[in-house]
Amino acid sequence: MEMLVCIKQVPDDSVEISLDLGTKEPALIGVTPVVNAFDTYALEMAARLKETFGGEITVVSVGNDEVKNSLKNCLAVGADHAYLVKHEKSESLDPCGIANILKKAVHDIEGELETKFDLILCGKESTDYASSQVGLLLASKLRLPVATNIIKVEPMDGIMRIKQETEEGYRSIEAKTPCVVTVQKPDYDPRYPTIKSKMAARKKEIKELSPSEEVSSMLEVIRVFEPAKRVAGIKLKADNEQEVVAQAMSVMTAAKVF
């Protein structure tokens, strides 16, 4: 099964990003760039499919040279090929702009590798802008079936059987191949690279592609700001639990919580 995983590089999501009050931009200097968490789940899902059904995994990202590091990391955890669509200002693109570029990339990569993808996987959203639209729009532009928020996908008799997580449970979806899925956190975690897989990845080439013609962004950010901060209240410490709880209760009753 031939798979393509779309990757976005984002600032480390375990770091709390604040606003730089000087530049009025998010303070990202010094924050490690990582592969978007949901994309790592998508890549892990692809890696497991490869182990069961064979085939190869290609990863693609849109961005500048810095993104190559993230693509290398993908090569160390299951990807066979990596492509970067060179774009110096990918932050200025909206989801539709990214989907347009990826659409061309799909055709370009299929041409270069002389293959056809059976499955295109995206994360269900990115941890930075969380717009959750790229996979949907990519499928729409490629006129392919799409299922979002999925936790499982399996090929069976020429179709893909998909498990989509819903608010109440799940839906089983069937789609012809090729199709697009956007991946939610399944009940397993992405694997870590080994020293050996890292070494091998370092030797692999990251091929570059040129973007499609630019489409102007439909979304314009007019103000960046921080939410109103909450002020910390009181912190109660005591060696004796009875005592702290009694203190806490009196604070809460005074505040008319109960």
Added chain:
Amino acid sequence: MSHSDAKNIMVYVETVSDTPLNGGLEILTKAHKLAAARGEEVIAVLIGSNLEHAANTAIMAGADKVILVTKDNYEMEVYEAILTRLAEKYKPSLILSAGTLVGKDILPLVAGNLTTGCAVDVMEITDKDGNFVFTCPVYGGTVLNDLVIKGTPAVAAVRSGAFEKELVVERTGEIIKEQVGVENTVRAKIVEVVNEMAETVNLEEAQVIVSGGRGMGNKENFRLVEELALACHGVVGATRPAIEAEWVPRSHQVGQSGKIVAPKLYIACGISGATQHVSGMIGSGYIVAVNKDEDAPIFDIADVGIVGDVVKVVPLLIEEIKKIQSL
């Protein structure tokens, strides 16, 4: 679509078993205020069957017109096509829906069909010099963006709990039945729908939420969270690790990939206060945290922080609260 003739706000209201979901009703109330200020109307769109009662509820929540389209089953591509057709016919300047799985699936596609843009996770909508401005969280909610959509109509999926629902019984409105012919466009077919949740969990509307995290230690201790919730007449919430450990079903998850909640009282037990959790509960009225680590970030946002072991502290809290409740 040209800018000049676009007016009115179209709201897609999702229904489950012929009943409109709260998210859609909350948006109708907000849309009513925005539209009334412009001298425009709110057009609700309901798709399903037996929707007359739901249509009346939509009117009470703020719809001036309700368009009913009959369809038996949900299919993403069919709903997308219906909403696109209706937008082309009624030419709204704004299309809204709740940011449920369905809303977040169809709105970006509708926006794509109409060559415009879609904002998601919208927390606030303001009307500034004739442009709708959408407030959206980025980086898990530590930074906010105000954005405008340059295409027409503007399309936006709203975060749960962003607006408050007001049902006014006296309101009147017009119900319109529309036949929308769509070709068989279904490429991804839903073959089974499974409801796994034994109980419905209404975290969004809860006045009191008691949540437990990894610090509860095990499934048995997690029962303390449930007991405390019961004592406070509250609903049980949880962090992702507690869900992944299967101490509680996933419908209880609070945070970026769970529910966004804003109860009057939120009690966090054994929760560190990671951004992805906090962004889902920062709007709570009063926050109480119990954590054994006095440097836990949850204390930075708590009104009352108790430094201590949950296994010892929570039972005492239960006891004290029961005493108060029985007065």
